[in-house]
Amino acid sequence: MSTAGEAIHPDRMRDALTAAHLYYMQDLTMDAIARELHTSRSSVSRLLSQARASGLVDIQIHSPLDAPSHLEKEILDRYRVAAHVVPVPNHTNDADRLERVALSVARILGQYFDSNMTLGIAWGSTMSAISRHVIPKPTHNSQIVQLNGAGNMRTTGIAYASEILRRFGDAFGAYVQQFPVPAFFDDPSTKQALWRERTVTRLLEMQGRMDVALFGLGSPFSNVPSHVYAGGYLSEEDYASLSASGVVGDVATVFFRADGSADGIPLNDRSSGPDFAVLRRTPRRICVVSGSSKLESLRGALAADLITDLYVDEGMARALVSAP
Amino acid sequence: MSTAGEAIHPDRMRDALTAAHLYYMQDLTMDAIARELHTSRSSVSRLLSQARASGLVDIQIHSPLDAPSHLEKEILDRYRVAAHVVPVPNHTNDADRLERVALSVARILGQYFDSNMTLGIAWGSTMSAISRHVIPKPTHNSQIVQLNGAGNMRTTGIAYASEILRRFGDAFGAYVQQFPVPAFFDDPSTKQALWRERTVTRLLEMQGRMDVALFGLGSPFSNVPSHVYAGGYLSEEDYASLSASGVVGDVATVFFRADGSADGIPLNDRSSGPDFAVLRRTPRRICVVSGSSKLESLRGALAADLITDLYVDEGMARALVSAP
């Protein structure tokens, strides 16, 4: 069990708590609070920042039940997933879209995850961005499990993936279960052998018990290839094989076609990611997508029924409901 | 069923919602939001105010479970009630204390009340202050019931009490049940007769089904008499009778002694307020007290087991744990 968030001196936290009360519940100005706390206004400003960043202050936005935007309702009707459209101006570049969607998800994640739960997480640029902003929430007896290995031909990937895992674990005070294997095995039988090892079966069982899964999408053939496709995970032949199989995207390094099917895609036999059947058994499957190039991948994932809750930027949401 | 809060034009609300997302979830500046929304920065400021005031944005403060202040823990240990100490500087006058405690309670009330629930409320200066600040929260099929009549020798009290009721009703979109009777009857038999009327028994049944009761405390013999004791509700003889019975305070115009007993206090037979047995059956009984003069009254109410959740200013909390 890792410790939650940054260690904060208890006295400081009590001050932060008091400041938050005075500021958010009683509408005092920071100046007034500074006087009550016998400190400077700047310190109060900093205390309040800490209070927000450490989850002492929790800001939620409730749409009155009738308010879901036209887009969210349309997506619900057509795809049966709870959509959350993150407002983003049209001309925004993909990096900013990713950042804004990730920030929104990071701040709302606490609403999905609680004590005694297991959260499965993937890795990739989206997950990395989210991990950098999660807001701490203390939980007990909760677990975070890595969905797929991150090793590739050059590194074990442990540093990268574990950094992401660690951030989530710290934020929730959860036990973190890493998955120190390559994203793809060279030989399927190695995977099968390893999958019979008890350290691995234990992890697979945790995956099977997940309450929430959080993942982005890969899109191999878009003009902006995702982390997996740029990071030395796949060889030329692998890539060709994907193309030949009609793959449009992946979730946690498991691939699927436009119609949502995933059977008979050779690479999946060598992938360390969870079988879609396992994923579909997870009650909440939160998918975070941003950037125009992932539309086809998203359509495939929706067809595959991999998603229960979808976070997208506004542009993607529009694209999703406009075409057939 | 009254309509919730102020009527807001739906377009405006969607803008407010978007602004809130951009401001609170994505940390954009109001200036940036103004550009995205094609309006002026000042309008964004106003949109955000609306979003907060109308409950679109919900700000909560979570003390990490180990953080309850020394005072709150001490009160829990000694009196078995969940105490919430509202920080207030020592030299604050009673009017400000009342206002600050009321504001805090108003903003937190939504956490206690939800759809399909019944809320009982008293009246008085504390309740009035709270009512002026409640933050709207949409609920369904919920009810608000007046605990005790407000009529006195000069007025029916309906305007005063109903204004308080209405504010709560508006905020929660709840059905409001007023209690248009005098606070005290002149003749106990009038009360008994009326208590057999179906309009009244229906209301008494609602009181019996309350999920939450919200009330302040009266303190007849303090130097700062409460509303009841100043407003022409009681005659000289009544007052003398209370004194003779050893009364230290009241909840919803039902009186009690320092040891929490209420039997044999003549005025209670003429009071319109709920029998303490009814109150004690209510799962949550939230008492809001501020101002130094109500200490003895509070002690009595605690002894009478009328309270499950206590909101007090810091001074009162200290006083409560300091003396025997």
Added chain:
DNA sequence: TCACTCCTTGCACATATGTTCAGCCAGCTT
């Protein structure tokens, strides 16, 4: 159509808040 009210807007100003920076202090190493 006009006159009127009521509500909304953006501007300009007044405040409130965030952030940089230099100084200080506590705790640790040598």
Added chain:
DNA sequence: AAGCTGGCTGAACATATGTGCAAGGAGTGA
């Protein structure tokens, strides 16, 4: 004890936010 490091502080400055006000626009009744 001296020297160092890291974290915290308040002053000063740079930004961001709140609000009074005059102007404009939609609705309403004469």
